[in-house]
Amino acid sequence: MNILITGGAGFIGSALIRFIIQHTEHQVLNLDKLTYAGNLESLSIVKNNPRYHFSQTDITDQNALSTIFEDFQPDAVMHLAAETHVDRSISAAGDFIYTNILGTFQLLEASRLYWQRADKDKHSTFRFHHISTDEVFGDLNTTSNYFTENTPYAPSSPYSASKASSDHLVRAWYRTYGFPILITNCSNNYGPYHFPEKLIPLTILNALAGKPLTVYGNGKQIRDWLYVEDHVRALYMVLTRGTIGESYNIGGHNEQKNIDVVESICALLEELAPTKPNGINKYKDLITYIKDRPGHDVRYAIDASKIQNELGWIPQESFNSGLAKTVIWYIENQEWVKNIQTGEYQNWIRNHYNH
Structure with missing residues (x-):
């Protein structure tokens, strides 16, 4: 099977590509614009595999998409390309409208036209898998209810x-x-190769650098945390076994308050990185509460019973085991962190990559 993956140089996309290349025999074309959060270094272990291909392309470029579909002849599209950071969306909403809405429209149209022209076999087996978020459901008002596939947006x-x-x-x-689609809505992902603007990697790296560990409001906002490798197993399962036209919620069964996540990271670092920056006694002393951000949702929690009952997926990592793996990875991969923080790798790709 030829699988076209958009946003494959991002956090979840790169994990998905690593999984598919390492555990299947499929061909993968990674289509990524390489914005600030895209990093091909996250794909270094598969870059020389003959089944992996890359195109530096903007999903809003209809002509480029048409050429790619004609050349690659995908059997499936997995659409992950998106602007994803809430804080950035508050200060620069236009980028999110452009990529997430217009880009999805252009990709849908390119996919639909390709599908309509396809031969009978490909027409009947083609899939368009749209990867989304639980944040579309908004805020849960109590500690006892959960997002389901039928929760209003x-x-x-x-x-x-x-x-x-x-x-x-x-x-x-x-x-x-009648276009053959699948939709998944996931909870907060975490794990290796995560861009350092998100809570868990930012907390790890700021703690190691002796910088303040900023927490919005009272830190009691609750999120359901999903280890990224569990997520990509679920995505592949939905693509290959899911029912056309259906949506599936993917959650980690790991609800945690933000402040508890930060404190858990501090406790792990006490054990794993006991040598601290000068002047720091305990990592948790770096915790700093700041003004809450506008429109901050209090609780997200996913009911993932549908994907468990219909497809047999359950997460393999607990929050404790996944967080420990994540902290260790960031401690051991400071060169990757340096490259993505400075933009050196992305700049080299933009200047030298021949697409």
Whole structure:
């Protein structure tokens, strides 16, 4: 099977490509614009595999997409390309509207036109898998209810609103054109190769550098944490075994308060990196509470019973085991961190990559 993956140089996308190349015999084309969060170094272990291919392409470029579909002849599309950081969406919402909504539209149209022209066998087996987020559902008001596949959408930020919009487009293409789609909505991911603006990698790296560990508001916001390698197993399972037109929620069964996540990282670092920056007695002393961000949702939690009951997926990592693996990875991969923080690797790719 030829699988076209958009956003494959990002955190989840690169984990998905590593999984597919290492555990299947499929061909993969990684289509990525290489914005600030895209890093091909995250794919170094598969870059020389003959089944892995890369194209530096913007998903809003319709002409480029048409050429790629014609040349690669995909059997499936897995769409992960997106702007994803809530804080950035608050200060620069236009980027999110452009990529997450317009980009999804262009990709849907390129995929639909390709699918309509395909021969009978490919037409009947083609799949468009749209990867989304639980943030489209908004905020849970109590500690006892959960997001299900039938929860009404109520996005709170420009980011989640743009992802909700893209979800609606994908469903409309299924209903209007009969286009064979699948949608997954996941909880907060964490793990190796995560861009250092997100809570867990940022906390790890700031602690190691002796910088403040900033926590929004009172830190009691609750998130369901999903180890990225568990997530990509689920994505592949949905692509290959999911029912066309259906959506599947993917959660880690690991609800944690933000402050508890930060404190757990500090405790792990006390054990794994006991030599601290000058002037630091305990890592947790670096915790600093700051003004809450606008529209900050209090709780996300996913009911993942549908994917468990229908496809047999359950997460393999507990939060404790996954967090320990993540902290160790960042301690041992400071060169990757340096490259992505300074932008040196991305700049080299932009200047030298021949696409």
